[in-house]
Amino acid sequence: MSSSLAERDSRRKPALTRPGINNTLIALATLTLLAMPFLTNSGLLYLVGTTLVLGVYSVGWNLLFSWAGLASFGSGGLFAIGAYVSAAAIRAGYDQFFLLIVLAGAGAGALVAMLVGLVALRRTTGIFFAILTLSLSELLRHTLMHTRSLGSEDGLSNITRPVLSLGVVEIDLTSGPTYYWFICVSAAVILGLCWWLTHGPFGRRLLAVRHDIERAGFIGIDVHRSRLAALVISGAVAGCAGAIYAPWAQIVTPELSGMVRSTQPILFTLLGGLQSFWGPMIGAFVFMVIEYATRTLVGIQEIITGAILLAVILAFRAGIAGSWNALIDRLTERRADK
Amino acid sequence: MSIIELDRITKSYGPIEVLHGIDARVDEGEVFAIIGPNGAGKTTLFKVMTGESLANAGTVRFDGQDVTRMPPHLRIRAGMGRTFQVARVFNPLTALDNVVTAIEARKRAQGRTDHAWWAIRPSAPTRDEAMGLLEGVTLAGKAKMQAADLSHGDRKRLELAVTLAGRPRVLMMDEPTAGMSPVDREQVSHLIRRVMKPETEGGLSAPGQKLTVIMTEHDMSVIFGLASRIMVMNQGKRIALGPVEDIRNDPHVREVYLGKEDQHEELDA
Ligand SMILES: Nc1ncnc2c1ncn2[C@@H]1O[C@H](COP(=O)(O)OP(=O)(O)OP(=O)(O)O)[C@@H](O)[C@H]1O
Ligand SMILES: [Mg+2]
Numbered sequence: 001m002s003s004s005l006a007e008r009d010s011r012r013k014p015a016l017t018r019p020g021i022n023n024t025l026i027a028l029a030t031l032t033l034l035a036m037p038f039l040t041n042s043g044l045l046y047l048v049g050t051t052l053v054l055g056v057y058s059v060g061w062n063l064l065f066s067w068a069g070l071a072s073f074g075s076g077g078l079f080a081i082g083a084y085v086s087a088a089a090i091r092a093g094y095d096q097f098f099l100l101i102v103l104a105g106a107g108a109g110a111l112v113a114m115l116v117g118l119v120a121l122r123r124t125t126g127i128f129f130a131i132l133t134l135s136l137s138e139l140l141r142h143t144l145m146h147t148r149s150l151g152s153e154d155g156l157s158n159i160t161r162p163v164l165s166l167g168v169v170e171i172d173l174t175s176g177p178t179y180y181w182f183i184c185v186s187a188a189v190i191l192g193l194c195w196w197l198t199h200g201p202f203g204r205r206l207l208a209v210r211h212d213i214e215r216a217g218f219i220g221i222d223v224h225r226s227r228l229a230a231l232v233i234s235g236a237v238a239g240c241a242g243a244i245y246a247p248w249a250q251i252v253t254p255e256l257s258g259m260v261r262s263t264q265p266i267l268f269t270l271l272g273g274l275q276s277f278w279g280p281m282i283g284a285f286v287f288m289v290i291e292y293a294t295r296t297l298v299g300i301q302e303i304i305t306g307a308i309l310l311a312v313i314l315a316f317r318a319g320i321a322g323s324w325n326a327l328i329d330r331l332t333e334r335r336a337d338k
Numbered sequence: 339m340s341i342i343e344l345d346r347i348t349k350s351y352g353p354i355e356v357l358h359g360i361d362a363r364v365d366e367g368e369v370f371a372i373i374g375p376n377g378a379g380k381t382t383l384f385k386v387m388t389g390e391s392l393a394n395a396g397t398v399r400f401d402g403q404d405v406t407r408m409p410p411h412l413r414i415r416a417g418m419g420r421t422f423q424v425a426r427v428f429n430p431l432t433a434l435d436n437v438v439t440a441i442e443a444r445k446r447a448q449g450r451t452d453h454a455w456w457a458i459r460p461s462a463p464t465r466d467e468a469m470g471l472l473e474g475v476t477l478a479g480k481a482k483m484q485a486a487d488l489s490h491g492d493r494k495r496l497e498l499a500v501t502l503a504g505r506p507r508v509l510m511m512d513e514p515t516a517g518m519s520p521v522d523r524e525q526v527s528h529l530i531r532r533v534m535k536p537e538t539e540g541g542l543s544a545p546g547q548k549l550t551v552i553m554t555e556h557d558m559s560v561i562f563g564l565a566s567r568i569m570v571m572n573q574g575k576r577i578a579l580g581p582v583e584d585i586r587n588d589p590h591v592r593e594v595y596l597g598k599e600d601q602h603e604e605l606d607a
Contacts, residue, residue, distance in 0.1 A: 207430045219439065
């Protein structure tokens with residue numbers, strides 16, 4: 001009886017499944033991104049590389065938000081910390097150890113996130129956590145603006161792109177395309193790690209905590225530790241993204257710790273899809289396209305961008321990723337019913 | 339032997355005292371029911387036992403250990419388990435992952451994590467145990483469903499499976515049949531009886547486990563069918579405590595339930 005049910009189930013299964021379709025899309029997107037240096041000019045390549053870095057940074061933010069249920073409004077501060085660590089180290093002539101510098105950026109982001117978490121997480125959540133993180137990143141911005149050794153308001157410029165030395169081989173990242181490919185590889189590594197973390201036991205634990213923190217405690221989960229771990233990981237991703245960003249932009253300024261940078265992940269996530277792993281990355285690229293398409297409309301660009309964003313967010317409550325998945329499910333189900 | 343000892347528990351919300359010095363001992367292996375009219379303080383007493391709120395005075399002992407100020411997740415790790423008056427399960431997870439997460443949390447707390455550090459999927463023993471529990475509460479067919487999409491009754495059953503996954507020594511259930519149809523109620527009663535029985539006899543308790551159940555309930559037929567002893571509360575006081583038969587014939591209890599004609603009849607039933 002049950003076996004015949006199972007058989008009918010498997011026969012009903014459509015040839016095209018949602019994971020199949022989505023994995024194909026991810027593969028196509030990856031290939032397109034890798035081929036970018038052959039397809040575009042250097043200006044556009046710079047834009048794509050930046051978007052990729054910001055997308056990774058936003059996926060890290062969303063790990064904290066959609067998995068652990070904590071809304072940080074100060075992630076820009078952690079991005080800035082990584083970027084300044086990287087800029088200062090390269091200008092001090094350590095550029096052949098760039099991989100270590102990136103790790104140091106991640107470590108600095110993680111460390112600061114941990115300190116904030118240890119002080120704040122037990123007492124503040126929700127809007128208080130948002131305000132606290134916002135204030136801290138603003139505080140950092142003002143500190144950077146008044147620190148002469150870090151270039152005050154002008155920040156640090158003339159950051160050269162490094163030549164990695166890995167013992168036997170040297171990898172020259174000084175040209176635009178090679179550094180762009182370095183960004184692609186780093187993004188793949190970081191995203192892979194985040195995917196692994198969010199889809200295993202740790203991810204399950206976080207989702208339980210996000211949905212009902214009290215109930216999660218009642219199955220024996222140490223909820224404070226879980227949330228602290230999520231905060232530290234998201235801090236590491238932000239710091240790492242910042243460290244990779246510095247030689248790409250070749251300049252870092254206190255504005256990296258400002259409101260714009262901190263709210264970017266929120267915007268990308270809303271646009272691309274809450275509670276979706278790829279949502280923030282999709283959001284980042286859609287945003288890039290909108291901005292690029294409206295770049296000549298000086299003066300009204302912001303209004304148009306804002307209007308499009310508002311329309312997309314209101315029309316697709318689940319974001320682009322969520323609506324896309326719902327659509328695929330509908331289509332594949334209809335095929336199966338025939 | 340008593341597994342839970344409550345010693346002169348008082349609890350106030352602001353200036354209002356809602357528990358006035360409750361004493362009780364729950365024996366290992368029994369089904370201990372707490373009954374009383376709305377607002378009697380049953381849920382509040384539950385919260386004091388599990389650590390959701392702390393008593394203003396008095397002590398809670400669990401297995402001889404003073405746990406009065408211990409946070410909930412440590413009491414859970416020590417062997418308490420609890421379900422809620424309105425079932426609380428983890429909506430973003432599937433039914434299976436709800437149970438898997440609870441099993442993984444238990445194993446983690448005991449330092450017995452058995453999946454490889456890099457593994458994303460639960461280990462085979464965890465998965466089997468989770469499926470076994472879902473089968474036990476007749477939810478195996480809905481294992482892959484999102485908890486958010488389950489019906490009220492299914493959520494109650496899933497919550498029980500999640501709680502049992504912690505292998506509690508004391509299972510506390512706040513109104514396990516609240517808001518259910520008579521058929522579902524009978525099913526839950528049956529389930530609780532199975533929970534008490536060891537696996538080897540077709541039950542759901544792990545081998546060597548001696549489960550104690552503490553429950554509140556408004557449905558007298560459920561109580562009379564399950565409980566070994568009953569504590570009756572009214573306005574934050576314990577007004578009676580004893581075996582089922584004594585409670586049914588207790589004049590004071592009848593007085594409290596008088597005027598609630600249907601409940602009175604149920605006491606006679
Ligand atoms: N958080 C709270 N703040 C203030 N008063 C509360 C709070 N929770 C409960 N009370 C009050 O404490 C008293 C006992 O409530 P409790 O929920 O423990 O009763 P109960 O016996 O579980 O009732 P029911 O059968 O309706 O579930 C009630 O008078 C209630 O109004
Ligand atoms: Mg109650």
